[in-house]
Amino acid sequence: MRGISVQQLNWEKYQQDFAALSAIGETEAGMNRLAYTEADQEAHGLLAKMAEEAGFEVKWDGAGNLWITRRGTDDGNPDMPPLLLGSHMDTVPGGGKYDGLLGVMTAFHAMRLLEGMPQRRTVTLIVFRCEESSRFNCATVGSKLLADRLNGEMLKRYVDKDGISLYDEIRKLGGNPDNLFAERNYIKNAFGFIEMHIEQGPVLEERDTDIGIVNSIAAPYRLRITVEGTAAHSGACPMGSRKDALAGAAEVILAVEQLGRAYADKRIVATVGKCDVINEAINIVPGLVELYVDVRGIDKDTVTEVVTKLYEEMGRIAEKRNLHIEPAVLGQETPVKLNDDMAELLVEQCVPNRLTFLHMVSGAGHDTMYMAELTRATMFFVPCLEGISHNKAEAVSDEAVQNGLKLMYSTLLRICNLDPEEEREKEEMHRRFVEAM
Amino acid sequence: MRGISVQQLNWEKYQQDFAALSAIGETEAGMNRLAYTEADQEAHGLLAKMAEEAGFEVKWDGAGNLWITRRGTDDGNPDMPPLLLGSHMDTVPGGGKYDGLLGVMTAFHAMRLLEGMPQRRTVTLIVFRCEESSRFNCATVGSKLLADRLNGEMLKRYVDKDGISLYDEIRKLGGNPDNLFAERNYIKNAFGFIEMHIEQGPVLEERDTDIGIVNSIAAPYRLRITVEGTAAHSGACPMGSRKDALAGAAEVILAVEQLGRAYADKRIVATVGKCDVINEAINIVPGLVELYVDVRGIDKDTVTEVVTKLYEEMGRIAEKRNLHIEPAVLGQETPVKLNDDMAELLVEQCVPNRLTFLHMVSGAGHDTMYMAELTRATMFFVPCLEGISHNKAEAVSDEAVQNGLKLMYSTLLRICNLDPEEEREKEEMHRRFVEAM
Numbered sequence: 001m002r003g004i005s006v007q008q009l010n011w012e013k014y015q016q017d018f019a020a021l022s023a024i025g026e027t028e029a030g031m032n033r034l035a036y037t038e039a040d041q042e043a044h045g046l047l048a049k050m051a052e053e054a055g056f057e058v059k060w061d062g063a064g065n066l067w068i069t070r071r072g073t074d075d076g077n078p079d080m081p082p083l084l085l086g087s088h089m090d091t092v093p094g095g096g097k098y099d100g101l102l103g104v105m106t107a108f109h110a111m112r113l114l115e116g117m118p119q120r121r122t123v124t125l126i127v128f129r130c131e132e133s134s135r136f137n138c139a140t141v142g143s144k145l146l147a148d149r150l151n152g153e154m155l156k157r158y159v160d161k162d163g164i165s166l167y168d169e170i171r172k173l174g175g176n177p178d179n180l181f182a183e184r185n186y187i188k189n190a191f192g193f194i195e196m197h198i199e200q201g202p203v204l205e206e207r208d209t210d211i212g213i214v215n216s217i218a219a220p221y222r223l224r225i226t227v228e229g230t231a232a233h234s235g236a237c238p239m240g241s242r243k244d245a246l247a248g249a250a251e252v253i254l255a256v257e258q259l260g261r262a263y264a265d266k267r268i269v270a271t272v273g274k275c276d277v278i279n280e281a282i283n284i285v286p287g288l289v290e291l292y293v294d295v296r297g298i299d300k301d302t303v304t305e306v307v308t309k310l311y312e313e314m315g316r317i318a319e320k321r322n323l324h325i326e327p328a329v330l331g332q333e334t335p336v337k338l339n340d341d342m343a344e345l346l347v348e349q350c351v352p353n354r355l356t357f358l359h360m361v362s363g364a365g366h367d368t369m370y371m372a373e374l375t376r377a378t379m380f381f382v383p384c385l386e387g388i389s390h391n392k393a394e395a396v397s398d399e400a401v402q403n404g405l406k407l408m409y410s411t412l413l414r415i416c417n418l419d420p421e422e423e424r425e426k427e428e429m430h431r432r433f434v435e436a437m
Numbered sequence: 438m439r440g441i442s443v444q445q446l447n448w449e450k451y452q453q454d455f456a457a458l459s460a461i462g463e464t465e466a467g468m469n470r471l472a473y474t475e476a477d478q479e480a481h482g483l484l485a486k487m488a489e490e491a492g493f494e495v496k497w498d499g500a501g502n503l504w505i506t507r508r509g510t511d512d513g514n515p516d517m518p519p520l521l522l523g524s525h526m527d528t529v530p531g532g533g534k535y536d537g538l539l540g541v542m543t544a545f546h547a548m549r550l551l552e553g554m555p556q557r558r559t560v561t562l563i564v565f566r567c568e569e570s571s572r573f574n575c576a577t578v579g580s581k582l583l584a585d586r587l588n589g590e591m592l593k594r595y596v597d598k599d600g601i602s603l604y605d606e607i608r609k610l611g612g613n614p615d616n617l618f619a620e621r622n623y624i625k626n627a628f629g630f631i632e633m634h635i636e637q638g639p640v641l642e643e644r645d646t647d648i649g650i651v652n653s654i655a656a657p658y659r660l661r662i663t664v665e666g667t668a669a670h671s672g673a674c675p676m677g678s679r680k681d682a683l684a685g686a687a688e689v690i691l692a693v694e695q696l697g698r699a700y701a702d703k704r705i706v707a708t709v710g711k712c713d714v715i716n717e718a719i720n721i722v723p724g725l726v727e728l729y730v731d732v733r734g735i736d737k738d739t740v741t742e743v744v745t746k747l748y749e750e751m752g753r754i755a756e757k758r759n760l761h762i763e764p765a766v767l768g769q770e771t772p773v774k775l776n777d778d779m780a781e782l783l784v785e786q787c788v789p790n791r792l793t794f795l796h797m798v799s800g801a802g803h804d805t806m807y808m809a810e811l812t813r814a815t816m817f818f819v820p821c822l823e824g825i826s827h828n829k830a831e832a833v834s835d836e837a838v839q840n841g842l843k844l845m846y847s848t849l850l851r852i853c854n855l856d857p858e859e860e861r862e863k864e865e866m867h868r869r870f871v872e873a874m
Contacts, residue, residue: 203673232826234710235731235800236637239705241639241643244708249687251691254691257676257681261677264675269674271671271720271721272684273671273718280710281710282731283570284827285708330719364673389669
């Protein structure tokens with residue numbers, strides 16, 4: 001089997017369409033295409049138009065997810081369930097161009113490249129809504145709704161800074177988050193699901209590797225830690241009389257880092273991403289600080305162990321400093337193991353395309369986590385510059401984009417064009433081989 | 438000499454007027470009487486009205502400072518220069534009722550208590566404008582203008598969050614910050630200056646002492662420290678690949694505290710009052726953090742030594758963590774030694790009033806610092822509950838208020854009612870006593 005050449009990629013068309021979509025919501029400070037905003041709607045509209053021009057079927061589901069389907073010649077054949085692809089188009093404020101959109105455009109363009117090829121299996125691309133938690137403090141909304149992990153009632157509780165609820169935003173665009181039965185069933189009966197994404201971390205670049213095949217997605221355990229001391233005048237309160245909440249918080253920050261490092265070989269990462277001094281002023285000894293902690297791992301017990309040790313550490317700091325330290329659990333998600341058979345199909349296509357690959361963990365959450373509850377799901381990464389993401393400096397080399405596109409296209413050809421006779425023969429050979437062992 | 442009894446204080450009138458003034462700008466979240474705002478103007482207006490009712494002369498100077506004068510019978514006699522009193526009425530946002538206003542009302546009420554007494558020396562109360570830095574990021578504006586430490590041109594550079602400059606605010610109320618020559622001269626030729634204030638720290642309460650007589654006012658050395666690392670995804674970036682600006686900042690926070698503690702016996706206090714994570718989010722490893730540091734002492738060289746050690750410490754942290762740490766000096770004020778003769782006059786009046794006292798340092802800055810550049814200035818504190826200030830929980834017991842009032846009134850009687858014959862006799866006796874030693 002031969003690999004895909006750059007000449008087969010229709011690269012200029014890809015670049016042109018990516019540029020058109022990534023211009024929507026672009027600002028000086030980076031991308032601002034927050035979920036369900038005008039810019040997000042515009043991007044969905046433009047992609048739908050491109051899909052119609054390519055002759056694909058287009059629809060939006062009750063969550064506002066965009067479904068783009070290219071029917072295969074064997075559509076309706078129960079032995080040929082559809083292959084699903086997916087990613088998202090919404091961004092964080094001040095984000096990069098590639099987070100989400102690269103996966104959507106790679107899947108979409110690979111589907112277009114099937115033009116003129118014998119495509120037996122139907123392929124459906126799902127553009128999930130509201131993958132980023134920035135606007136509503138709730139991530140992967142579209143895929144969670146599809147997986148029945150959220151419902152309309154729950155969406156009413158998530159509001160943006162202007163007080164608009166997720167529920168109202170979805171209703172406004174004509175959606176009904178409680179009516180996703182048909183779509184959930186379609187996914188349950190699918191062949192499997194593939195998401196391509198930028199790594200958003202430095203591993204592939206550091207190891208000079210083209211493709212990261214994701215075995216597991218680490219799940220965040222999130223805490224808000226309130227450190228309470230006593231506010232005092234910075235000049236008038238002697239050092240010995242202080243209950244400085246920020247100095248206590250500094251010890252908590254270092255404890256989180258220390259635990260992350262101690263458990264790094266068990267695939268733990270631990271981060272304090274937010275530190276808010278309440279009523280802060282240069283001449284006030286801080287009386288109240290809120291920290292936001294994110295601990296992730298691929299094994300739930302290990303994450304729990306780290307969090308337990310953090311609690312012990314906080315107890316020690318509180319006692320030593322005479323502070324009140326109160327943790328509140330904001331969320332506790334379960335790490336997700338992805339499907340090995342689907343991953344194997346990706347590995348198979350790396351070889352003829354001369355793509356180096358490694359198996360890895362995704363530290364970041366993705367819609368694939370929820371697709372994995374419904375079907376055989378896999379995911380692959382391409383490297384991004386210095387691992388920078390959620391930042392306007394996010395960058396992906398043309399070569400990395402082309403590598404992702406080759407792998408996606410190659411995999412579609414493999415899964416959708418397969419000759420059923422040949423398949424049956426191969427399966428028979430495999431059966432005989434196993435029996436002979 | 439007998440002390441002042443509570444019966445002599447006209448306590449109900451005092452309480453009534455204090456309540457009327459402290460109600461202006463009061464909110465659920467504490468006092469909001471920021472400098473030059475409507476509430477501040479209203480308070481100045483009400484106090485001026487009270488002063489007129491008491492038969493005092495009233496004027497505003499070019500900075501908007503309110504001058505309330507009770508003429509003495511020897512006014513105009515070059516041997517009887519006026520005694521000055523002063524404090525401020527503006528508050529921080531969410532502040533307490535006593536910071537500033539207690540000193541103003543104590544001085545004002547003590548002046549009223551002179552009614553019917555033979556008052557030979559003129560007394561002038563100056564209500565300084567904009568003592569708090571909250572609105573314009575510039576403290577003790579009224580007294581700095583009087584001391585020629587600020588001028589109109591400089592005021593244009595200080596703007597509030599709405600872009601309104603200090604200069605424009607003063608101009609709007611009819612002031613001219615460049616025309617304070619007469620007032621500056623009046624202060625230079627005065628007998629001396631006394632400010633009464635709440636301690637804003639825990640020392641008097643901890644030592645169960647009525648009065649703190651301030652020898653020195655510590656001056657703040659202020660820094661903004663920028664800690665720069667690399668923002669990264671909290672899930673996707675392994676612990677070993679991080680340049681976490683917040684973890685580095687945590688080490689700086691602890692270094693500041695450690696230095697403050699190490700130099701506590703040299704009267705140093707060191708505080709990180711603000712910690713701002715730029716673009717903070719729970720799922721981002723912080724890339725940029727700004728810390729605001731306030732180091733105070735009564736000896737400039739000691740403060741410089743502490744700051745130098747902090748720089749060394751930051752260098753070590755930056756190198757170890759591969760971060761860029763950049764300090765910027767925001768302000769470097771000089772500690773002020775107050776006048777011993779004026780302090781002695783206060784001590785003299787503590788004794789007959791049975792007030793316990795101690796000599797202490799003011800860690801907080803006060804308008805007295807700038808009066809000390811023009812005349813013999815002193816200052817005294819009364820204790821506040823748990824040292825809490827700049828907070829709506831700020832509280833002062835009735836007894837502490839009465840103690841302050843007794844001391845202020847007693848001191849006014851001493852300085853203003855003095856019999857010159859008796860004074861000359863006493864001085865002569867003292868001279869002979871010294872000669873005989």
